[in-house]
Amino acid sequence: MFGAGGGTTSYEEVEQTDLVILWGSNARETHPIFFHHVLQAIHRGARLHVVDPRRTSSAAWADSWLGLEVGSDIALANAVGREILAQGLHNRTFIERATTGFEEYAAAVEPYTLKEAERQTGVPAEQIAELAHTYATADRAVLCWTLGITEHHNAVDNVRALINLALLTGHVGRFGSGLSPLRGQNNVQGGGDMGAIPNKLPGFVDVTDDVERARFETAYGTALPPERGWHLSQMFDAMEQGALRTLYVLGENPADSEADAGHARALLSGLDHLVVQDIFLTRTAELADVVLPAAADWCESEGTVTNSERRVQRLRKALDPPGQARPDLEILADVAARLGHDWRPVTAEGVWDELRSLSRMHGGMSYARLDEHRGLRWPCPDEDHPGTQFLHARLWEQPRQGPPAAFAAVEFVPPLDVVDEDYPLRLTTGRRLDSYNTGVQSGGFASPMRKRRESLLLAPEDGRRLDLADGEVVRVVSRRGHIDAPVAFDRALRPGLAFATLHTASELDTNVLTNDAWDPKSGTAEFKATAIRVEKRGAEQPGRDPLAEPTGGAFGPAPA
């Protein structure tokens, strides 16, 4: 944000802050050790507000849970902003000194009255006002979000709507006040920082910047494409159009993890050539022409990863990989050699030293210093630099250093997959504490918390309305496809809301249902908002009174 794609704040600050907002994040289960820091803040007296359609285990710790309709985040955020303005609680000094676009923002949020937002979001007006007042008047506040914000067709607008609130109140760039996107994987942050995104070179250098690109071209000894590449969603579009015929997949399982998985599998199967490099024969690898067995990055290889507080830390090899599996770096170097560029021998440290000679924000992060300091937070430009605990302190300097931070006027646009008579339920997705993504890594250990087959979770009221018994296998239908799955009931869900994980596609093939429509700005598909209907399977039961109490143990304890 404001030119640097990383969270502005650190875990230590979360412990020292006065207010934590978890927006579209169930950190208690998905980032458990981050939540330990939140808990320490709560024990110190900090308030916690949780914005989530589900009443999650994070919400159980909250002073207030704002159970909004899936995808209505911008309506809520704009109403919070409008209420802060209406009460005169905005930070005029900060806005004047450090921001641009305030007038347009103020005009854009004007229609989002508390009453209108209550209608759009389902959150009571008093709760919206309370969040606005608490946030604006807190000495320090940290606003965190996760995929509940970014897996939408308007992901970037969602994020901008939250950043607006921080700019409005000055809750950014100070110790204990900041914005923190909690990263879902151990190197989502690092991948972006390293330029593993289609529009950036390492260190957030835009590929279209001729002057900056020239530095890399000189160092690499080759010309680099000056235009942006495709992101994942564009690649699938290109496969559809026949423009992309060969794919090399490293450590990703798109056959299970892509939205509208049935369509994604067909496209992957139709490629001329598919290479998959992974630690397991995943569903994607099963479709491949060539499989390159890789070593696990976190324990069978050397390297670095970057976490949600921008801290670069070292991965170290503890195990020899099995069979023919080799570290990604060695495989890539061999592929390069076959293509006529022999970089060998390559070491993780050698690659890292080249990286930090080019990426200014990593310049001071030698392996020796990473060891000595237990990781360093970027920017860390030189070897005398201690790293940076929080970003954008410059916005508070007098006079302000660097460019101002821009407000963005953003409008609420509901999810694209509309809930209607044919598809009356809203399905959203997420993770469970003991599992991870498509289960490739977490499926192997015997978690005592996995007590039953993965199920479609429904509100008990919907179960009763649809005359469903706990564990009953139903047909779940979306506009993309259908799956057969057992249902279970979860009181964290309100009527009309359903939930599924994507941990075990063999039991619950959730992504056959999800919508692959994606945000044109970020390329992220709208996993979080699918319209579905649930159909009873098997013979109809004519004559049965639909209002009668369900037979069987519809609301009893889950079977062991």
Place this chain on the structure above:
Amino acid sequence: MSAVLVGLPKRLVTVEVDGQSVRVPEGQTLLEALRGQGVATPTLCYLENLAPVNACRVCVVEVAGQRTLAPACSRPVEEGMVVATDSPRVRHSRKMVLELLASSVDLSLADDEIKGWMATYGVAPERYGPPAPPAAAGERDRRRAGHHEPPDGSVAATVAQPVKIQDDLYVRDYSKCILCYKCVEACGEDAQNTFAIAVAGRGFDARIATEFDVELPDSACVYCGNCVGVCPTGALMPKSEWDLRQSGQWRPDDQQVTETICSFCGVGCPLELTVQDNRIVRVDSPLDHDITRGHLCVKGRFGFEHVQH
């Protein structure tokens, strides 16, 4: 902008330790001050990443002018304090704590430091008589306060009982439990805040229990293993370690510990992988690391089965 609170500068106070005058920062505990001065002090229930609970009393020292011995782990230093760490009263008290524990609890897996202190103080648990036979499974969990006959003194009362294995991740061998409360604190406010376990019962019947004594998989437990991580006597153990010990294959001399980063989310928790024969046999996190303070979640501590070949 609001200022960053870093606290007031620490004043130094003068304390006399075993006849030597030393200057230590105000607000330190006696234990921190003693360790800072290189004075070795035994501890059982104390751990750097947990709040002191003052349960075991093995760290007691004598403070001049005070009627009772003071637990060093939690008593703050004061100006002019005169402290004796090796007086006959201190030695006697520490010996009794260790002796009573050793007579009733299996300390075979306690760390070498504790065994060293037992030798230093001449601990002789055998003088309480041969150990009483173990309780039947679940018997100690059902004992109620006040339903006891005085013992005849022919045997030493013990907490011996069968091992509890109720899932594939933990082994709970409460014959080795000294009730130090570390597991309770790690499950509670100091780290995990799940509150799945607490001390139930009174006196010699006190024990660690889940709610209503249900089996662990049916309890509130979320299997973070932070209780396992802090247990000082091997009463709580990862099943991976237990199985190797049972088969005689746990070989510390053949183990390497490597620090890396967990792969299961973006928090970046440091992991200490203990590896033997190219297999992970135990996962911990450094107690003094500011991201985890030694605490992990179920995936970080137990989610390594996919790299076991």
